[in-house]
Amino acid sequence: MNYKSLAIIFSAVLASSMCFAQTAVVEDFKKSETTQQGKEYPQVNSEGRVRVQISAPEAKKVQLDIGAVKYDLVKDEKGVWTGESAPQDEGFHYYQLNIDGASVPDPGSLYFYGASRWGSGIEVPAKDQDFYALKNVPHGEVREVTYFSKTTNGMRRCFVYTPPGYNSSDKKYPVLYLQHGGGENETGWSSQGHANLIMDNLIAEGKANPFIIVMDNGTWARPTQPRPAQNTQSGRPGLPDGWADEFKNTLLNDIVPMIDANYRTLANQQNRAMAGLSMGGMQTRVITLANPEVFSHVGMFSGGSISTEDISKSPNFKDKVKLLFVSYGSRELENPREGSANPKTNTEALKQAGINTHFYVSPQTAHEWQSWRRSLKEFAQLLFK
Known part of the structure; x- marks a missing residue:
C-alpha cells in the first residue's frame, strides 16, 4: 500500500469520526x-x-x-x-x-x-429559570374575567393578576396592561410567560412594587386586500393603516373602564402602563403614541421601537411618558428584519432627547418566550417607582 492510499484511508476515518462526534447525542x-x-x-x-x-x-x-x-x-x-x-x-x-x-x-x-x-x-x-420558578413565597392570583364589550358587541375574556395581599387590604394598585404576540391569546402571559410567578418572586425579593396585570386578547385579523409596501403608522412592511384600531378602542373604551370599576386601581395616567411582545409590542407602540395621556410607562418586547420622528408627531409623549422600555433577544439583533429601523439607535436617540429610556438585550435568545420573560422581569423592576 502506498502513501497516497494510506492518506485516503486516514482522511476517510477522520471524516467519519468527526461526523460521529458532531451527531453524538448525550x-x-x-x-x-x-x-x-x-x-x-x-x-x-x-x-x-x-x-x-x-x-x-x-x-x-x-x-x-x-x-x-x-x-x-x-x-x-x-x-x-x-x-x-x-x-x-x-x-x-x-x-x-x-x-x-x-x-x-x-x-x-x-x-x-x-x-x-x-x-x-x-x-x-434555563440557567436563570429561578426568577420564574414556583417558590414558597406569598402568591397573587390570576383571575379569569368575562365582560361585555360595546366596541365589539360581544362577550370577551381577560385574565387579571392581583398581587399578594390584594385580598387582605384596602390598598389601591397601579395597573399594567400586558399583551401577547401574534397567533397567541390572553392565556399566553400567565401560561407560557409565567408573568404571575415572575411578579410573585420579584415582590418577595423587594425588587418590584406590587401592581395589577391585565392580559387581554388583542388578536388582529389581516384584511383580504393586498398588503401595502410600507405603513406610516407601524413602520413595518405589510401593516395597513388602522390595523390596531379595534383593539385600541376596546382597550380604551371597554377594558380600562371595566378594570377601574371592578378592581382597586389607582385610576390615573401616572399609575397605568402598557407593554406587549411582538405584535403586542407593536400595538403598544401605536396605542401609547396616540394616547400618552392614558399611559405613563411603555414596554415593547421584540415589537419595534419609537423614533424621534414618532415623538415629533406625538408632542405630549415626551412630557407625559415616564418610561420607555425596549428589548430584544440577542439573536434577533444579529438578524434584523429587512427594512426595519435599528431599535437601539432609536432608543438611544430618545434618551439624548430627554426621555427616560431603557434598552435591554436577552442573551442567547431569539424571538421567543425566554426573551420576553426576561424582558418582563427587567421592565417590572422599573415600573411605578
Missing part, C-alpha cells in the same frame, strides 16, 4: 415540566435537545417540527417512532409532530395556545 434525557403527568415523553437533555416518541404503526413518515426545522423520527419493530432535535435555546418552544404530512399536537405534552391553535410546547431548562 443520553441524559429527562421529562420536561411541560410533559403531561403520567407520560414519559417529550424529554430534554443537557444539550437542550428535545426527544419525542409516538406510537403510529401505520405511518410511513413521522417528523418532529420545532424551531422551523423538521427532524425525522425512526420507527422500531412495534411501530413506535422516536427521535430528537438539534440543541434548542433555553426556555419555552412551540412544536408539533408531522405524521404522513399532517401536523398534529404531541399527545404527550401539555397544550398551549400559539400559532393560532392549541398545540404542544416544551420547556428547555
Whole structure:
C-alpha cells in the first residue's frame, strides 16, 4: 500500500469520526415540566435537545417540527417512532409532530395556545429559570374575567393578576396592561410567560412594587386586500393603516373602564402602563403614541421601537411618558428584519432627547418566550417607582 492510499484511508476515518462526534447525542434525557403527568415523553437533555416518541404503526413518515426545522423520527419493530432535535435555546418552544404530512399536537405534552391553535410546547431548562420558578413565597392570583364589550358587541375574556395581599387590604394598585404576540391569546402571559410567578418572586425579593396585570386578547385579523409596501403608522412592511384600531378602542373604551370599576386601581395616567411582545409590542407602540395621556410607562418586547420622528408627531409623549422600555433577544439583533429601523439607535436617540429610556438585550435568545420573560422581569423592576 502506498502513501497516497494510506492518506485516503486516514482522511476517510477522520471524516467519519468527526461526523460521529458532531451527531453524538448525550443520553441524559429527562421529562420536561411541560410533559403531561403520567407520560414519559417529550424529554430534554443537557444539550437542550428535545426527544419525542409516538406510537403510529401505520405511518410511513413521522417528523418532529420545532424551531422551523423538521427532524425525522425512526420507527422500531412495534411501530413506535422516536427521535430528537438539534440543541434548542433555553426556555419555552412551540412544536408539533408531522405524521404522513399532517401536523398534529404531541399527545404527550401539555397544550398551549400559539400559532393560532392549541398545540404542544416544551420547556428547555434555563440557567436563570429561578426568577420564574414556583417558590414558597406569598402568591397573587390570576383571575379569569368575562365582560361585555360595546366596541365589539360581544362577550370577551381577560385574565387579571392581583398581587399578594390584594385580598387582605384596602390598598389601591397601579395597573399594567400586558399583551401577547401574534397567533397567541390572553392565556399566553400567565401560561407560557409565567408573568404571575415572575411578579410573585420579584415582590418577595423587594425588587418590584406590587401592581395589577391585565392580559387581554388583542388578536388582529389581516384584511383580504393586498398588503401595502410600507405603513406610516407601524413602520413595518405589510401593516395597513388602522390595523390596531379595534383593539385600541376596546382597550380604551371597554377594558380600562371595566378594570377601574371592578378592581382597586389607582385610576390615573401616572399609575397605568402598557407593554406587549411582538405584535403586542407593536400595538403598544401605536396605542401609547396616540394616547400618552392614558399611559405613563411603555414596554415593547421584540415589537419595534419609537423614533424621534414618532415623538415629533406625538408632542405630549415626551412630557407625559415616564418610561420607555425596549428589548430584544440577542439573536434577533444579529438578524434584523429587512427594512426595519435599528431599535437601539432609536432608543438611544430618545434618551439624548430627554426621555427616560431603557434598552435591554436577552442573551442567547431569539424571538421567543425566554426573551420576553426576561424582558418582563427587567421592565417590572422599573415600573411605578
